[in-house]
Amino acid sequence: MMGERTVAQEALFYSFNLERHVPPDHLLRSIDRFVDLSDIREHLRPYYSETGRPSIDPELMIRMLIIGYCMGIRSERRLCDEVHLNLAYRWFCRLGLEGDVPDHSTFSKNRHGRFRDSDLLRQLFEMTVARCMAEGLVGGEGFAVDASLIRADVHRQRSVPGEEGLPPEAVGRAVAEYLDVLDDAAFGGATPVTPKRINLTDPASRWTAATREAAFYAYSTNYLIDLDHAVIVDVEATTSVRQAEVTAQRRMIERTQDRFGIWPERLVADTAYGSAPNLAWLVEEMSIEPHIPVFDKSARTDGSFERADFVYDHDDDSYICPVGNRLRRSNRNFSTPRDRVDKDGSIRYRARQQDCQSCALRQRCTPNMPARKVTRSIHEGARDLARDIATTDAYLVSRRQRKKVEMLFAHLKRILKLDRLRLRGPNGARDEFHLAAAAQNLRKMAKIIPMARPAPA
Structure with missing residues (x-):
């Protein structure tokens, strides 16, 4: 016999526990362990008036934004609709079944006002970093x-x-x-x-x-x-x-x-960070080892000698060419010493013209100029350190990481x-x-740190 559905009738009372309807393995349940917004009210208190109508709870708005960025909900209009309909979202926002979802325009009003004036979203991101450090993930x-x-x-x-x-x-x-x-x-x-x-x-x-x-x-x-x-x-x-x-x-x-x-x-x-001034800042000012490829344009495509074919003599502050001649900052003696540093922070070392004209390798070295010149950065020490690091096994590990x-x-x-x-x-x-990075950190903690198993009945 064909059955018929029972027509739903409105009950006078409902017994509904929102906690029971959120799956224990839901992403938001795992993320909720690491969201501590207890300091938000004190942080925003100077930006609210002491009189007037009560505002929308700022913690509710932040929890809704976390849902949006964790779940890839890009529209705030759609976010309000989803929080209104989704039980897990309501549970995360502490709304309950009868809680009102704020209008989407509330986010724009607060974003252009209190949130930016107080740098709240920056503080939210740093909260996730501090929690990652407390959990031993950093x-x-x-x-x-x-x-x-x-x-x-x-x-x-x-x-x-x-x-x-x-x-x-x-x-x-x-x-x-x-x-x-x-x-x-x-x-x-x-x-x-x-x-x-x-x-x-x-x-x-x-x-x-x-x-x-x-x-x-x-x-x-x-x-x-x-x-x-x-x-x-x-x-x-x-x-x-x-x-x-x-x-x-x-x-x-x-x-x-x-x-x-x-x-x-x-x-x-990567190489974009391998400029000489940046490498010098890391090495000399911050004492950080640069596992970075050196940004170097000294390579040549015409088959002539490159800068790497010249040997630098630290004691004499000169370069030695492949045939043994020296390239110096200046081949003249001045009564007032000159540093010979260009505006771009490089030093030019020049060979003597008579040495290059009588050289058998001139066509491979400087075919279009009367004498060869080699440039050296004032931060070449940091560049050399980066080149030495690039030959180690630790550098290969860093490239994979x-x-x-x-x-x-x-x-x-x-x-x-x-x-x-x-x-x-x-x-x-x-x-x-800031919101996207905070969401990624929260998802990272939810993935790595398992939830505690519920106690048996």
Whole structure:
């Protein structure tokens, strides 16, 4: 006999326990162990009025943002709908069945006001770092640094040539933020080169063709990670140029030392961080071993002698060419000594013209010049140390460990869906990068540290 469904009738009372309906292996249940927002109220108290109508609970908004970035929910409108419908999300937000979900506009109002004024999202990220350290996931012996391009939320056609600059009618919050960071070493002051194009919607985003795809506007998210468990110890938003990424690396290392007292023994990075001034900063000022390939353009493709074919004599401060002649800073004696240091921090060593003209290897050494010149950086000692480290077994291990930061960027874009920014301006990029890095650290702890088994009945 064919059955019929029973028509649901409204009951007078319900007995419903939200705790029982969240699976014990749910990701948010595991993450909840490491979320301590007890200090948020005191941190934000100076930014709230003592009178007036009670506001939306800031802890509720932060918990909702954590859900959004941990679960890859990019829209705040959709996030509000999901929290309204999903029992696990309600449990994480401490809402219960009858709790009201705030409107999506509440996030924008607080983000542009209290959250940024108090630097709350930075504090949230540092809270996750401190908890990772308390759980023993940060060794502090080796760090890795890298940057990744994140598309800006702009239309590529709405732009003007860089040499024209912004038109007078360009206004908006993103434009005001762009003007504020024109002298910042991580944005406008990173390079004197005028950008090829400037976007009118978000001028601080950088027109870049660094990938194989068509050129696009982007920001760079910079990660400094601990190599033990790939915990993100610092994050920085910059414009998408190499000089800004090196500046971000220095800021993150110094900030990590000031905030957490971590002093790594070695830093692992790619060639973009192998410039002579940066290697000297790591070695001479920070006492950090650079496991970094040296950025060197001395190689030649015409078959002539390279700088590596010349031997440097430290005692005499000169180079010896393949036939035994010496190249010196100057072949003349001056009453007032000259340092012979160029503006780019390099020293030129020159051979005597009569030595080169009578040399049998002239065509292989200097076929187009009357005498050979060799340049040497004033930071060549740090470069030599980096070259020596590159011949060790520890360097090979570091090169393999550097892939951990690349994996974090892949996780950021493919799992957390942050391949394109939703907020605009430098402050919007910072907010998104801080929240995403905090979410990655929370997911890392949830994955590595098992939950306690429930006691048997």
